[in-house]
Amino acid sequence: xxxxxxxxxxxxxxxxxxxxxxxxxxxxxxxxxxxxxxxxxxxxxxxxxxxxxxxxxxxxxxxxxxxxxxxxxxxxxxxxxxxxxxxxxxxxxxxxxxxxxxxxxxxxxxxxxxxxxxxxxxxxxxxxxxxxxxxxxxxxxxxxxxxx
Amino acid sequence: xxxxxxxxxxxxxxxxxxxxxxxxxxxxxxxxxxxxxxxxxxxxxxxxxxxxxxxxxxxxxxxxxxxxxxxxxxxxxxxxxxxxxxxxxxxxxxxxxxxxxxxxxxxxxxxxxxxxxxxxxxxxxxxxxxxxxxxxxxxxxxxxxxxxxxxxxxxxxxxxxxxxxxxxxxxxxxxxxxxxxxxxxxxxxxxxxxxxxxxxxxxxxxxxxxxxxxxxxxxxxxxxxxxxxxxxxxxxxxxxxxxxxxxxxxxxxxxxxxxxxxxxxxxxxxxxxxxxxxxxxxxxxxxxxxxxxxxxxxxxxxxxxxxxxxxxxxxxxxxxxxxxxxxxxxxxxxxxxxxxxxxxxxxxxxxxxxxxxxxxxxxxxxxxxxxxxxxxxxxxxxxxxxxxxxxxxxxxxxxxxxxxxxxxxxxxxxxxxxxxxxxxxxxxxxxxxxxxxxxxxxxxxxxxxxxxxxxxxxxxxxxxxxxxxxxxxxxxxxxxxxxxxxxxxxxxxxxxxxxxxxxxxxxxxxxxxxxxxxxxxxxxxxxxxxxxxxxxxxxxxxxxxxxxxxxxxxxxxxxxxxxxxxxxxxxxxxxxxxxxxxxxxxxxxxxxxxxxxxxxxxxxxxxxxxxxxxxxxxxxxxxxxxxxxxxxxxxxxxxxxxxxxxxxxxxxxxxxx
Numbered sequence: 181x182x183x184x185x186x187x188x189x190x191x192x193x194x195x196x197x198x199x200x201x202x203x204x205x206x207x208x209x210x211x212x213x214x215x216x217x218x219x220x221x222x223x224x225x226x227x228x229x230x231x232x233x234x235x236x237x238x239x240x241x242x243x244x245x246x247x248x249x250x251x252x253x254x255x256x257x258x259x260x261x262x263x264x265x266x267x268x269x270x271x272x273x274x275x276x277x278x279x280x281x282x283x284x285x286x287x288x289x290x291x292x293x294x295x296x297x298x299x300x301x302x303x304x305x306x307x308x309x310x311x312x313x314x315x316x317x318x319x320x321x322x323x324x325x326x327x328x
Numbered sequence: 329x330x331x332x333x334x335x336x337x338x339x340x341x342x343x344x345x346x347x348x349x350x351x352x353x354x355x356x357x358x359x360x361x362x363x364x365x366x367x368x369x370x371x372x373x374x375x376x377x378x379x380x381x382x383x384x385x386x387x388x389x390x391x392x393x394x395x396x397x398x399x400x401x402x403x404x405x406x407x408x409x410x411x412x413x414x415x416x417x418x419x420x421x422x423x424x425x426x427x428x429x430x431x432x433x434x435x436x437x438x439x440x441x442x443x444x445x446x447x448x449x450x451x452x453x454x455x456x457x458x459x460x461x462x463x464x465x466x467x468x469x470x471x472x473x474x475x476x477x478x479x480x481x482x483x484x485x486x487x488x489x490x491x492x493x494x495x496x497x498x499x500x501x502x503x504x505x506x507x508x509x510x511x512x513x514x515x516x517x518x519x520x521x522x523x524x525x526x527x528x529x530x531x532x533x534x535x536x537x538x539x540x541x542x543x544x545x546x547x548x549x550x551x552x553x554x555x556x557x558x559x560x561x562x563x564x565x566x567x568x569x570x571x572x573x574x575x576x577x578x579x580x581x582x583x584x585x586x587x588x589x590x591x592x593x594x595x596x597x598x599x600x601x602x603x604x605x606x607x608x609x610x611x612x613x614x615x616x617x618x619x620x621x622x623x624x625x626x627x628x629x630x631x632x633x634x635x636x637x638x639x640x641x642x643x644x645x646x647x648x649x650x651x652x653x654x655x656x657x658x659x660x661x662x663x664x665x666x667x668x669x670x671x672x673x674x675x676x677x678x679x680x681x682x683x684x685x686x687x688x689x690x691x692x693x694x695x696x697x698x699x700x701x702x703x704x705x706x707x708x709x710x711x712x713x714x715x716x717x718x719x720x721x722x723x724x725x726x727x728x729x730x731x732x733x734x735x736x737x738x739x740x741x742x743x744x745x746x747x748x749x750x751x752x753x754x755x756x757x758x759x760x761x762x763x764x765x766x767x768x769x770x771x772x773x774x775x776x777x778x779x780x781x782x783x784x785x786x787x788x789x790x791x792x793x794x795x796x797x798x799x800x801x802x803x804x805x806x807x808x809x810x811x812x813x814x815x816x817x818x819x820x821x822x823x824x825x826x827x828x829x830x831x832x833x834x835x836x837x838x839x840x841x842x843x844x845x846x847x848x849x850x851x852x853x854x855x856x857x858x859x860x861x862x863x864x865x866x867x868x869x870x871x872x873x874x875x876x877x878x879x880x881x882x883x884x885x886x887x888x889x890x891x892x893x894x895x896x897x898x899x900x901x902x903x904x905x906x907x908x909x910x911x912x913x914x915x916x917x918x919x920x921x922x923x924x925x926x927x928x929x930x931x932x933x934x935x936x937x938x939x940x941x942x943x944x945x946x947x948x949x950x951x952x953x954x955x956x957x958x959x960x961x962x963x964x965x966x967x968x969x970x971x972x973x974x975x976x977x978x979x980x981x982x983x984x985x
Contacts, residue, residue, distance in 0.1 A: 200849045200936050221712045227570060229714070232563065272714030274699075279707040283699045287692035287721055294684045302672050302680065 781837015
């Protein structure tokens with residue numbers, strides 16, 4: 181989907197995102213580069229990762245990521261390097277800090293609340309349901325009947 | 329002239345809808361049969377008028393009437409006929425016309441199939457349905473009229489977006505809309521029930537088919553969209569957690585929850601208030617989806633209408649319908665008395681767990697979708713929420729659902745012993761774990777996603793099969809088989825839909841964990857390896873299409889020297905729209921897709937080429953299709969076809985234990 185807008189913006193050839201000349205010879209480093217760039221947003225496109233984007237700035241970012249990796253940075257250092265320059269906007273996974281904690285905790289909190297309400301309701305229903313169960317003698321009699 | 333007729337019938341339909349939303353409601357309040365009787369013909373007439381209107385717009389597109397602004401903006405004489413027709417709904421105004429056509433169509437269906445509904449309930453349902461029609465037709469006539477003419481018609485149009493010129497996408501919007509709008513029926517039934525102050529098993533039985541139908545359409549619509557993205561966008565992604573995708577996914581999740589809770593209302597007369605709330609929320613998410621898509625508030629490529637006036641109007645519609653219905657709910661929910669009692673371990677509880685997980689997962693998607701907006705407005709932070717967040721925050725819920733599902737699906741109603749169910753599932757569990765371990769052992773050094781997905785998928789599918797086997801009862805194989813043949817279709821639907829979910833879970837994990845990618849520069853005549861395959865770029869030719877120029881590659885795929893496929897990936901350029909597209913060539917296989925893409929010529933000679941092996945790709949949509957087919961089985965169940973509620977359907981029951 182995102183290619184569409186991008187193509188509209190760039191009206192150029194649909195160049196592939198990652199170009200053959202960018203790929204690092206070391207497969208391990210390249211895999212790390214791909215994993216990192218899959219979480220980085222192209223700063224000028226609509227919701228595209230720098231990996232899928234054709235914008236020149238994405239190419240620069242992809243090359244920057246690879247340069248930092250070649251320089252020996254670990255994954256967090258590479259991401260920090262980019263975030264320091266372009267802001268947290270480029271992170272597709274907001275860090276669980278400050279107000280973004282709400283984003284991360286909303287789901288689990290809702291689950292706990294819902295589970296609490298659900299448990300209370302079922303308990304209420306269950307206590308009301310008690311008298312309808314079979315007594316021990318009924319059970320044995322039923323078992324006998326079923327065997328026949 | 330025909331276009332003006334369409335415009336006129338749309339205005340007329342708006343008037344009819346005004347009558348439909350007011351008189352029957354008043355009649356139901358006064359118990360006046362004559363006023364209530366207005367609803368039936370009004371709903372049918374409204375539908376027919378909008379159908380004429382839609383036909384008129386289609387006519388304008390088919391005949392390329394370039395005095396109509398919408399046709400100029402979205403069509404072209406050289407466009408194939410299929411896309412001229414699809415162009416009708418490939419834009420904001422036309423898609424709204426389709427929206428109200430379907431809306432009124434559902435209203436008319438409620439007349440045609442709702443013969444045995446109590447008069448007051450039916451009048452109220454149709455009145456609520458009519459009021460939704462009023463809102464959307466007012467929206468169209470005031471802000472998005474498809475029938476506007478141009479004073480100076482141009483010679484030709486500016487063409488439909490080339491990416492949308494594709495069979496998969498031609499039918500994607502109608503199905504999605506059938507789903508979105510189908511949920512309006514559940515909503516109308518919920519509001520009508522609140523007005524009546526009565527929800528019983530019969531209500532559950534009436535509302536479920538509509539929800540089921542909407543859910544089936546949504547499933548197909550979402551699957552079509554995802555499949556389109558896979559083959560059209562050029563790198564084989566199938567889900568992007570794009571705001572617009574989320575907009576269709578949230579109602580799907582809520583509708584899935586509603587389907588299940590409606591069963592509890594129908595069979596056990598419990599969870600009434602919750603079911604009503606879900607019905608309201610499901611349509612609320614549909615409206616929210618419409619708002620997100622139409623207003624462009626969370627910008628995304630789908631938002632072809634970035635006009636704030638429209639956004640505000642839809643927000644008002646959303647506010648009135650959600651505010652109104654939730655207020656009504658707050659006042660009337662207490663009259664909905666639950667009847668059925670159940671213990672903590674029971675089918676009822678399992679379905680509550682299902683509802684909890686589905687509803688909360690929809691909530692997570694919702695929060696993630698609107699979070700960038702909230703963060704900017706409230707905290708002045710510009711941030712992004714994308715694929716990695718949703719994968720991390722949403723997946724756990726699906727894992728939990730997959731774990732609980734087979735057990736919950738087999739628990740008896742009312743009161744159950746969990747040990748007994750788990751015992752009967754021992755085989756399925758052992759097999760699923762074996763699959764998981766086997767795959768873990770085979771794929772040393774890769775992510776754990778693959779084995780976990782495969783294990784969960786196997787667990788869900790085997791659990792569904794175990795359920796089916798148990799429903800066959802005791803006795804020899806033949807006796808069991810004949811009993812299975814006589815099972816209610818709803819039971820088959822359940823097994824199929826649950827298996828479909830298992831298949832999709834497995835496929836998503838498999839394609840994510842095991843896809844192979846290769847990017848390189850290839851010269852003509854050169855051969856390169858991809859997994860176990862060898863690929864040769866034989867030639868690159870210029871080809872002319874009906875409304876595009878194409879650069880087409882001939883690529884030969886061989887395995888151990890034997891030809892597997894001769895594929896032709898393309899790069900197209902649509903001169904009218906000035907847009908390029910990539911057309912990947914895909915060789916589909918039962919266990920993997922080969923996905924070839926040709927790119928730009930390189931300065932140093934040769935072409936950039938991207939190739940992928942996508943394991944189990946088609947299983948993703950196969951699973952979705954299974955879910956939809958399961959839904960259809962369930963929809964065709966006898967109890968929905970016999971006079972619903974008038975007399976209890978004779979149950980073809982088999983001793984479950």
